[in-house]
Amino acid sequence: MRLDIESLEREHVLTHAVLVDPQKRTQAGGEIWNRDGEIVEVAYDGSCAAPTEVPRVDLKGLFLAPGLVDVHVHFREPGQEYKEDIESGSRAAAAGGFTSVVMMPNTEPALDHASVVRSVLERGRDVGLCDIQCAGALTLGRAGESLAEYEDLRAAGASALTDDGSPVVDTVLMRRALEHASMLGLVAMVHSEEKALSRGGHMHEGYWSTQLGIPGIPAACEEIGVARDVLLARETGAALHVAHVSTRGAVDILRLAKREWKVDVTAEATPHHLELTDRELVDYSPDFKMNPPLRTEEDRKAVLEGVVDGTLDCIATDHAPHAPMEKDLEFERAPVGVIGLETAFAVAHSALVATKRLTLADLVVRMSLAPARRFGLPGGCLEAGAPASFAILDPKERWRVSADLLQSKSRNCPFLGRTLRGRVVATIYRGQLVHQAPAPTEPLAQVR
Amino acid sequence: MIQPGSHLLGLEGMGAREITHILDLAMSFEEILERSVKKVPTLRGRTIVNAFFEPSTRTRVSFELAQKRLSADVVNFSTGGSSLSKGETLRDTIANLEAMKVDMIVVRHSMAGVPHMLAMHTSASVVNAGDGSHEHPTQGLLDLYTMRGRLGDLAGRQVTIVGDIAHSRVARSNIWGLRALGAHVTVCGPRTMMPKRVEDLGVEVEYDLLRAIRKADAINVLRIQFERHGTPNFPNAREYMRLFGITNEVLRHTKPECFVMHPGPMNRGVEISPEVADGPRQVILQQVTNGVAVRMAVCYQFAGGVTQGTEEESAPPRVPASRAASGRPKPGSAPRVAAGA
Numbered sequence: 001m002r003l004d005i006e007s008l009e010r011e012h013v014l015t016h017a018v019l020v021d022p023q024k025r026t027q028a029g030g031e032i033w034n035r036d037g038e039i040v041e042v043a044y045d046g047s048c049a050a051p052t053e054v055p056r057v058d059l060k061g062l063f064l065a066p067g068l069v070d071v072h073v074h075f076r077e078p079g080q081e082y083k084e085d086i087e088s089g090s091r092a093a094a095a096g097g098f099t100s101v102v103m104m105p106n107t108e109p110a111l112d113h114a115s116v117v118r119s120v121l122e123r124g125r126d127v128g129l130c131d132i133q134c135a136g137a138l139t140l141g142r143a144g145e146s147l148a149e150y151e152d153l154r155a156a157g158a159s160a161l162t163d164d165g166s167p168v169v170d171t172v173l174m175r176r177a178l179e180h181a182s183m184l185g186l187v188a189m190v191h192s193e194e195k196a197l198s199r200g201g202h203m204h205e206g207y208w209s210t211q212l213g214i215p216g217i218p219a220a221c222e223e224i225g226v227a228r229d230v231l232l233a234r235e236t237g238a239a240l241h242v243a244h245v246s247t248r249g250a251v252d253i254l255r256l257a258k259r260e261w262k263v264d265v266t267a268e269a270t271p272h273h274l275e276l277t278d279r280e281l282v283d284y285s286p287d288f289k290m291n292p293p294l295r296t297e298e299d300r301k302a303v304l305e306g307v308v309d310g311t312l313d314c315i316a317t318d319h320a321p322h323a324p325m326e327k328d329l330e331f332e333r334a335p336v337g338v339i340g341l342e343t344a345f346a347v348a349h350s351a352l353v354a355t356k357r358l359t360l361a362d363l364v365v366r367m368s369l370a371p372a373r374r375f376g377l378p379g380g381c382l383e384a385g386a387p388a389s390f391a392i393l394d395p396k397e398r399w400r401v402s403a404d405l406l407q408s409k410s411r412n413c414p415f416l417g418r419t420l421r422g423r424v425v426a427t428i429y430r431g432q433l434v435h436q437a438p439a440p441t442e443p444l445a446q447v448r
Numbered sequence: 449m450i451q452p453g454s455h456l457l458g459l460e461g462m463g464a465r466e467i468t469h470i471l472d473l474a475m476s477f478e479e480i481l482e483r484s485v486k487k488v489p490t491l492r493g494r495t496i497v498n499a500f501f502e503p504s505t506r507t508r509v510s511f512e513l514a515q516k517r518l519s520a521d522v523v524n525f526s527t528g529g530s531s532l533s534k535g536e537t538l539r540d541t542i543a544n545l546e547a548m549k550v551d552m553i554v555v556r557h558s559m560a561g562v563p564h565m566l567a568m569h570t571s572a573s574v575v576n577a578g579d580g581s582h583e584h585p586t587q588g589l590l591d592l593y594t595m596r597g598r599l600g601d602l603a604g605r606q607v608t609i610v611g612d613i614a615h616s617r618v619a620r621s622n623i624w625g626l627r628a629l630g631a632h633v634t635v636c637g638p639r640t641m642m643p644k645r646v647e648d649l650g651v652e653v654e655y656d657l658l659r660a661i662r663k664a665d666a667i668n669v670l671r672i673q674f675e676r677h678g679t680p681n682f683p684n685a686r687e688y689m690r691l692f693g694i695t696n697e698v699l700r701h702t703k704p705e706c707f708v709m710h711p712g713p714m715n716r717g718v719e720i721s722p723e724v725a726d727g728p729r730q731v732i733l734q735q736v737t738n739g740v741a742v743r744m745a746v747c748y749q750f751a752g753g754v755t756q757g758t759e760e761e762s763a764p765p766r767v768p769a770s771r772a773a774s775g776r777p778k779p780g781s782a783p784r785v786a787a788g789a
Contacts, residue, residue, distance in 0.1 A: 210643035211460070213560040213582030213617060218644075283568075284561030328539040330559040332580070 001061045001394050003426050008057065008433050011035040013050045017059035017392070021382045022066060022369035025361045032064065034388035037430035042382050059392060062425060065364045066380050067099025067130075067389030068345065069371045071160070071189075072243055072268060072316035074337070075101075075132075077123065078116070079108025084321035084409050086120070089341075090129035091407035092319070094435040096341040097391030097424035100131040100372065100379050104164040105142065112137035112148045114156035121157045129434050131389075133377060135160040135189060138177045144168045147177055150184050159375045160241070162189035165291065165336075167225060169195055175232050182238035187266075187375060189241045192225030192250075193292070202332050204278040204293040212281060214331065219299065222292050223249035230257040233265055241374060242267040244318050246292040248302035255311045266374050268316040269303050271340055271347035272414055276300070280414065286327045286334030287414050290320065307366060308357050314371040315363075317344045321410030339408050343401055343415045345391065349422030353395065360395060392426040397440060399423050405438070455567045455574040456750050458583035459624040467628055471593050473745035474738070480517060481741060491520035494751045495550045499541075500526040500577070501557040506712055506736065507577050507587070511554050514743035520751065523550075538562065539569065546570045552751040555579070573750040581615045587711050588621025590742040592629065594709060594735050595666050603630030606663045608654075610692055611670025611719055612641040618711045622668055623649050636660035637670075637692060640681040657692055658701050667702070668709045669694050672719045685718045695721040699729055707731050 012034055019030040019042065031048040033041040041049060075089035084092075086103075093101050103120060105111030111120065111134055124132020136153030140146050142163045150161060161181050167190060168174040181188045198217045203209050205216025226242055230253060233240035245251060245267050257263040272290065277297050280288040288294060306312040320337025327334050340347075348367065352358040358366075372380030378387050401415045427435040459467070480488055496515050500508050508524065515522045542565075545553060552573045555563050560580030567574040578584040592602070599605055607626050613619045613635045626633050633651040635642070647653050654660035661667055674682050682688055689695075694708060708720070708730040716722045724730060 205644050207645040207648050210614075210646055211620075211649065213580050213620060215581070216644065284564045325537065325539075328537060330538055330557070330565070331561045332559045 009055050011054050013056050015056045017062050017064035020065040020361050020364050022365040023381050034431050037388050039386050039388050063393040065391045066368045068097045068367045068391050069100040070098050070317050071102040071371045073101045073319040075103050083323050086123045087127045088409045090127045092341040093130045094427045095407045097345050097427050099389035099429045100377050103134040105137040106164050110137045110142045112140050114152040117156040117158050133159040135162045138163045142166045160187045160189050164191050167191050167193050178236045178238035187239040187241050190229045191243050192229045194221050194224040197221035204295045208278040219247040222247050226250045226253050234261050234263045240265045244270045246273045246295050247299045251302045251306040266313040268314040269307050269312045270318050271344045273303050274351040275347050284331045287412050290338050291336040315348050315366045317341050322412050327412050338412050338414050345424050346420035346422045350420050354421045388431040390428040394425045395422045397423040456585050457563050457576050459585045459588045459621045464628050470745050474742040477744040478741040487517050489519045491518040494520045496520045496522050496552040497550045498524045498554045504556050510739045511743050514740050542569050583621045584617040585621050587618050588625045590739040592625045593738050593742050605631045605665045607631050607666045608634045608660050608664040609668045610636045612672050613637050614641045614643040616670045634660050661702050664706050669720050694724050696723050
């Protein structure tokens with residue numbers, strides 16, 4: 001099903017949609033009255049107070065959720081614009097129903113000074129397709145040697161702090177980083193990994209690494225890292241966010257940390273770890289190479305359970321574009337990372353809602369409300385005064401992922417050729433229609 | 449897409465029939481190596497590139513000899529002399545080879561999966577001459593050929609592989625091939641060199657060497673390396689020799705007819721003692737000789753010997769009845785080239 005419009009008026013009412021409200025965890029028919037990029041009123045039972053001259057947009061048969069929020073994306077600008085830039089990344093975000101993203105600081109130069117943070121945020125506003133936020137670096141140059149100036153980064157607009165893919169190896173420095181960040185009220189995001197154990201590894205160490213002869217990365221590598229960072233957060237009282245959890249052991253440690261130790265920790269799962277396992281590597285395709293790597297079926301189930309019981313609070317993509325020339329290398333030479341923004345909702349919906357593990361409202365909590373709250377970002381709710389940013393969804397549509405649909409500059413998508421259930425039909429960002437999915441093709445329409 | 453049957457990427461997934469077919473072909477080619485003029489016109493007009501991205505002497509020479517004895521046109525290149533060192537990607541190199549219209553690419557690479565990648569992007573036949581720690585199928589086949597030559601049918605036989613299983617492509621190809629032919633396989637080596645869940649490949653794992661070899665019909669000894677990514681994975685050669693070295697003393701605990709194989713190159717005094725390496729129980733040079741015959745069979749099978757030229761010209765010589773000794777499986781009257789692939 002598609003919207004029947006080209007653009008939206010400055011003031012309008014979205015009618016006949018099923019409103020998915022992550023705060024109330026409800027879904028019910030209603031209307032949303034928007035003006036100048038903000039919600040004026042959310043009304044149920046046809047009680048909308050908007051004057052009759054305000055144009056109505058009929059969303060019959062579709063679901064409307066707050067715009068999705070992704071706290072883990074790599075937009076490669078400045079420095080590697082041949083992979084992605086803020087404009088192409090924003091288009092990919094819009095195509096995936098995301099209206100708010102947090103860029104990781106592993107750009108060139110790294111986002112370790114206020115001036116770079118300011119220029120990235122300004123560029124995001126100029127593009128104007130979604131809220132572009134960013135995390136500042138924990139250490140200068142993400143080199144793990146000396147702390148960046150957190151107050152300067154915060155004042156420039158950084159939403160969080162992280163060294164992302166280069167975990168701070170020095171445990172004393174990590175402790176200082178957490179102490180300093182917590183004093184300033186900033187959340188530290190961590191890619192937890194014991195680097196000595198992953199050195200030389202290129203996929204999960206298990207049956208498939210043995211069969212394929214690819215050097216492995218043991219699950220303990222991630223679990224030791226998560227345990228260390230969680231224990232440091234307990235020691236310091238700092239707010240911690242653990243990125244892309246992929247193993248059963250890491251989920252167990254986080255459950256213990258939250259329930260028993262009362263650590264101020266949140267965590268995320270990626271769509272690819274929810275849906276794929278290390279078996280995918282059987283053809284040595286670098287499109288299935290990422291860090292942390294795809295794990296076993298047992299780990300995948302544990303990550304799903306973690307998302308269902310709330311141990312893992314958010315779903316984040318770790319959208320990591322790489323140019324085809326970089327991925328077309330020997331598996332061990334190819335860089336880690338896959339793109340995920342444009343398939344995230346459909347993959348998470350297929351894995352969690354279509355399988356009846358979660359309701360659609362609970363999925364929307366994990367893809368908008370929870371990450372927005374944790375990092376103090378606008379959005380994630382349907383209420384007067386909130387940004388008029390929405391993902392318009394058709395949970396029933398089945399569609400096949402193909403490269404020509406992708407808005408990202410890169411093509412390293414592990415879901416190419418797969419049929420997924422649930423689609424972002426349109427995206428509204430601060431009152432503007434920023435994306436509409438192409439009409440379904442005939443054969444797919446018959447699949448329904 | 450990879451066309452099944454047109455490449456030899458590994459022994460994983462190959463059935464007994466396919467493997468036996470290649471071994472039978474090799475038997476018919478072995479006879480040529482005994483002649484005074486060691487050359488047949490079987491692959492005349494076929495072009496084969498031996499692309500070695502990792503140093504190799506015996507495998508490359510063995511392939512080249514096999515190809516020349518079949519009258520193929522052969523081009524060799526290795527990393528040092530190719531564009532790889534000039535920053536060209538593997539994909540570009542493949543595209544260039546493809547554009548030169550070669551019939552077969554024999555590839556050796558230090559990284560697992562490169563032959564798969566090649567097969568995905570070329571219409572030539574790809575033969576894996578060893579990729580990282582993944583597979584070395586022609587070594588696996590020549591080991592099978594050597595064992596079959598001495599033991600006959602390998603079903604129910606007991607083969608023990610000793611050494612660094614985790615990093616050995618020879619071990620993996622042996623395991624797949626031996627399992628396909630119905631042999632029992634035991635792997636033995638240091639815990640630090642045993643890959644995770646190796647038992648799921650259908651083998652027994654044994655850390656006690658004497659127990660591992662007691663019932664063995666053949667022992668395949670792997671080359672050992674004590675350092676990976678800068679971290680030692682074993683105390684030293686002395687401790688290794690003490691626990692896993694194949695010595696005459698160790699061989700006293702085997703069945704008397706049990707023999708020793710090694711894919712080479714050997715570390716004498718580390719994984720194998722000099723007296724075993726040169727002694728009566730080893731078949732190491734026989735493996736090297738068999739390697740040429742097996743690689744002739746592989747080139748014949750996968751370079752598509754029958755698609756051009758006449759049937760008569762490209763068919764391999766028949767095996768003289770005298771050579772098809774009892775105990776060995778008899779090759780078909782004329783090897784079926786398209787089938788079994």
